[in-house]
Amino acid sequence: MSDVKRIALFLDGTWNNVDDNTNVYRAKSLCNKSPEQLCYYSAGVGTQAGDHIAGGMFGIGINQEVLSAYEWLVDHYEPDARIFIFGFSRGAFTARSLAGFISICGLLKPGSPISLKQLYERYRKGKAEHSIRALAHIDDNDLSQEDKWLKRYSRPIPVWFQGVWDTVGALGVPLPWAPHISSEDFAFLETDLRINDTYAYHAMAIDEHREAFKPTLWQKQTPKQGDTYKPRDLADVEQRWFVGAHANVGGGYENDLLAQVPLQWLMNKAASHGLIFNSEVTLDGDEAGCPIRDSYAEMAHGLYEVVTLGKHYYRPIGTAPIDNGTSITTVINETIDASVFERWRKDSGYRPKNLADWGARHDVDPGQLSGNVSAADPALSVP
Secondary structure (H helix, E strand, O other): OOOOOEEEEOOOOOOOHHHHHHHHHHHHHHHHOOOEEEEEEOOOOOOOOOOHHHHHOOOOOOOHHHHHHHHHHHOOOOOOOOOEEEEEOOOHHHHHHHHHHHHHHHHOOOOOOOOOOHHHHHHHHEEEEEEEEOOOOOOOOOHHHHHHHHHHOEEEOOOEEEEOOEEEEEOOOOOOOOOOOHHHOOOOOOOOOOOEEEEEEEEEEOOOOOOHHOOOOOOEEEEEOOOOOOOOOOOOEEEEEEOOOOOOOOOOOOOOOOHHHHHHHHHHHHHHHOOOOOOOOOOOHHHHOOOOOOHHHHHHHHHHHOOOOOOOOOOOOOOOOOEOOEEEEEOHHHHHHOHHHHHHOOOOOOOOHHHHHHHHHOOOOOOOHOEEEEEEOOOOOEE
């Protein structure tokens, strides 16, 4: 593995900075830096002076975050290098958008006649334009000048690894004084997995109750007729639930043992696929007793709770497939970490409604489970 160049990009969440010590920042700090392993870090949107509110509430800056990371990658990529992308919160959404940008448009060669601005405008058009892989099968005589240049000056490279903590897809909390800003403005961002995304892992928070922080899980659309892709192997793609609120899983709270568990999990996954860290994360063994933060009550000093009339949101676990008429939508490889069931057993006050509902649907007592299990079938143990 040492002769294969590795390039790791770390994209942090909204309003985070180095003082927050998120799991993204910690993973970046533990990542070995060498000529064979390069690292890029961005603190994320809403972290610079003047854009704290705009970036945090509305996702303004996500486009620039994607472009900045992409431009850095253009300058540092070498043929056959393995790309690792990490992110937390809206940084996870940005990370997945970057992977989608690369999958659809490829990676430009330095000095390309196509500018980044032009390429991103093409990306915004979505399916109205050919993907980099589709262009390979079209005769040049049938292509526009832009298509010809993209075919010649861009490379269809795979994203080797995606590791994200609690992807938040909603790009903003609706506010009456900013009706002109909508999540529809960002609908073109491609965050689904594609066939050239090799390995992908997602750590998710069971105990996050802000509806504005709904998680964006990887899903697949399976047509009822026609060709279908084979299911992704659990060893290659996994989305795992952990104890805690949003930042208990993505990191950022002081003295938080809970964040150690999903950090260790994703770092171990990355290491197993070739990324080199200077040291490992060791658990203390007291994680089951660590307090869970009430992010719902704490947000905006309690204002969010007032605005939402105290209505808690419970994230669904083990979502059943959805019939869309011509296709079926399913969540990809959803699992529950063993630490969740340990918490249930050791803490009599830990009875989250979404986990209890999941147990009732499957006729299982979470307290009787041990080890990691499939959310679709709790009888199925996973590594």
